[in-house]
Amino acid sequence: MTQAVPQAPPREELSHDFFPVLPSLVLRSTRGNYDIYIRSDDSFALYAKAGDSFTEHHERILLNSGRKNVYIRHDQRPEYFDHITSHLGETLLDEKIPRPTRAQLFYETSLEIVEEIFTEELPPGIDRGEFNRVFEFVTKGVSFLTLENSLKTMGSIIAHDYQTYSHSLHVFVYSQLILQTYSFAERDMVQFGLGAILHDIGKRMIPEAILNKPGTLTTIEREHINTHPVHGAGVCARLPLSQDALNCILFHHEKLDGSGYPCGLKEPDIPLPVRAVTIADIYDAIRSSRPYSDGTDAFRTLRIMKEEMPTQIDMNVFKRFIQILSGNGII
Structure with a gap:
């Protein structure tokens, strides 16, 4: 999985457009059909694209940087829970x-x-x-x-x-x-x-x-x-x-x-x-x-x-x- 370069989110992507997820609940070594974002104040930057494999290394980077949560768009909530359930x-x-x-x-x-x-x-x-x-x-x-x-x-x-x-x-x-x-x-x-x-x-x-x-x-x-x-x-x-x-x-x-x-x-x-x-x-x-x-x-x-x-x-x-x-x- 290649870590995406954080990008400035579109203006309409406000905090209510996302829901938080613990990094440990973004399942390692599996490919989810949803994007993963990180948050800085009220801005959200793309961290991993849909289809990328999220590894223990990526989780450790997030935790070492003090980030307790990653974020997923609400419109991709069904894809996230389908992935989690499976x-x-x-x-x-x-x-x-x-x-x-x-x-x-x-x-x-x-x-x-x-x-x-x-x-x-x-x-x-x-x-x-x-x-x-x-x-x-x-x-x-x-x-x-x-x-x-x-x-x-x-x-x-x-x-x-x-x-x-x-x-x-x-x-x-x-x-x-x-x-x-x-x-x-x-x-x-x-x-x-x-x-x-x-x-x-x-x-x-x-x-x-x-x-x-x-x-x-x-x-x-x-x-x-x-x-x-x-x-x-x-x-x-x-x-x-x-x-x-x-x-x-x-x-x-x-x-x-x-x-x-x-x-x-x-x-x-x-x-x-x-x-x-x-x-x-x-x-x-x-x-x-x-x-x-x-x-x-x-x-x-x-x-x-x-x-x-x-x-x-x-x-x-x-x-x-x-x-x-x-x-x-x-x-």
Whole structure:
């Protein structure tokens, strides 16, 4: 790769036209279809052209010069994330990259993938290309989350401002960590992960005015919201998902005492992976800020769950979740 001679950027290339990226996240020895810029005050100079190979030598030059970030144009954001996603597995397990950096990569790439699915316009089905991206991400994410202290590393990154897509990512992370404490095969963990990350996909069928309403829902609006598990199962019906994954999508609002929906299932009929997803779902929902309410801290969220839902959630699974949060310094 030949380092480009910094050039004066066109006048229209202002700071809002670019987004920052850590040099270590410009994947070494690969060729991305996007330009890389360096910044000096409010000016941006081309550092590497699309198609050039970014090496460890170039990264070291940047770091030695005190540059903490390089920049990519917003109009090339899709190309950047396509490139990152295609190399995600090897990057997440690359011990040469600091773990906090890999955690940030995992979180930001995940949000990009999940947001794309949840903001897709009608028709509501997920096409095979979208599913393949999610499957690849979940498979690699399952491996990354087995690394020691993965949640502790991500603790400062997870933002508790509620969006359906970020919430789905959090539920994936928390439920995976719970289910890791059991002896499931990796292929099963991947299916549980798919169910967790797609558990709210049916909300694509619910009007945003209802989802984001800054106040109490009417009875009709609440009934509309409560259809999202069934819609979700319908959206995913033709995808190569196991019954375990579909159960997580369809039953994540069921409660052990039969007070949940859509089927009013009771304890014997609610599978363990669903119970884990339910606990992760409730925890993140209470923890996060919404248009109509502020979020709560982790300790108070757990207290609410323990005191107000003892007959609704699996308390043995809940205790494991508390141990995970405690072991990772969250509480």
